[in-house]
Amino acid sequence: MTTDLAGTAGRTGGDPGPAPTPAPPAGEAPPARKRRRLLGRHPLGLLLAAPYIVFVLVVFAYPVVFAVWISFHDYFFAAPGAVVDRPFVGFDNYVDVLTDSDVWQSFRNVAVFLIINVPLTVVLSIVLATALDRVVHARTFFRVSYYVPFVTASVAVVAVWLFLFSRDGLVNTVLGPLAPDPSWLVNPLLAMPTIAFFVTWKGLGFYILLYLAALQNVPKELYESAAMDGGGRVRQFFSVTVPGVRTATFLVLLLSTITGANLFTEPYLLTGGGGPNGASTSPVLLMYQRGIEQQNPGVAAAIGVILIIGVLLLAWIQRRLVGRDES
Numbered sequence: 001m002t003t004d005l006a007g008t009a010g011r012t013g014g015d016p017g018p019a020p021t022p023a024p025p026a027g028e029a030p031p032a033r034k035r036r037r038l039l040g041r042h043p044l045g046l047l048l049a050a051p052y053i054v055f056v057l058v059v060f061a062y063p064v065v066f067a068v069w070i071s072f073h074d075y076f077f078a079a080p081g082a083v084v085d086r087p088f089v090g091f092d093n094y095v096d097v098l099t100d101s102d103v104w105q106s107f108r109n110v111a112v113f114l115i116i117n118v119p120l121t122v123v124l125s126i127v128l129a130t131a132l133d134r135v136v137h138a139r140t141f142f143r144v145s146y147y148v149p150f151v152t153a154s155v156a157v158v159a160v161w162l163f164l165f166s167r168d169g170l171v172n173t174v175l176g177p178l179a180p181d182p183s184w185l186v187n188p189l190l191a192m193p194t195i196a197f198f199v200t201w202k203g204l205g206f207y208i209l210l211y212l213a214a215l216q217n218v219p220k221e222l223y224e225s226a227a228m229d230g231g232g233r234v235r236q237f238f239s240v241t242v243p244g245v246r247t248a249t250f251l252v253l254l255l256s257t258i259t260g261a262n263l264f265t266e267p268y269l270l271t272g273g274g275g276p277n278g279a280s281t282s283p284v285l286l287m288y289q290r291g292i293e294q295q296n297p298g299v300a301a302a303i304g305v306i307l308i309i310g311v312l313l314l315a316w317i318q319r320r321l322v323g324r325d326e327s
Helices: 002-012 030-039 043-071 092-098 101-134 139-151 154-165 170-178 191-215 220-228 233-244 246-261 265-270 283-293 297-321
Strands: none
Touching (some): 092 297, 101 191, 101 246, 101 283, 139 191, 191 265, 233 246, 246 297, 265 283
């Protein structure tokens, strides 16, 4: 009797147990249930997302697959409609790439770029975003000021930097005898760091906006609690702000890495195509030189595939180190 009462109490006033799985609508045919499982509860969502899915497939997925195919063939450009033989060459293009000193130099160059650009972008953007979030007066003016370089055409901004960092430019005039010789953009040791600073300055406004959006989700009560515990602005920054915008930090790391790996416009314009002597040549710029200028798209595609693998590896490392607790 006691057992029966306990069981009844458990069913009525105690833990009700797991909720029963809703049964499919009565009379629904098996094919309809299969379509429901495939399309989900709201098939309209797939319809709305279809244009972007097509965009990703056409603009990103297809070129990547085609580049992989090209990298395994002796590919060359031909007139539209012409039927030509493009024989399979296996890993010959990859052997040519991995034994080319210019390719290794380009990857070393982009490594130097990323080592300077990525940490500098993260640190400056989070510090400036935190400062701008606390600004009371002229907030819009300061935010727009940081964002203007990002939306300005690179060709126009490059002209300003050429004026600043040329041999007789403003920077060398201010430095006087401390100015480097050779000058910044024609110095093999300073060309790529100068480009890294340029790209950091130009793209900073975009990453500041990402952090400003993330800061709106950090509860103000956490700052008040830290202040009551005696934490100053620096302690609040490292104990509250940095952990609170961790998702944005992972996004900034990922986007700045992808942007740096695709570096092309800046070295092409600032150093006249990767000079001096290839000191600022990036892998993407080398792909252009090998594939378009030298008519060797197979080697260019192999460089691109290796670059994709490298970026994916860096993204995986960043995901493990920074975004491991984020879903």
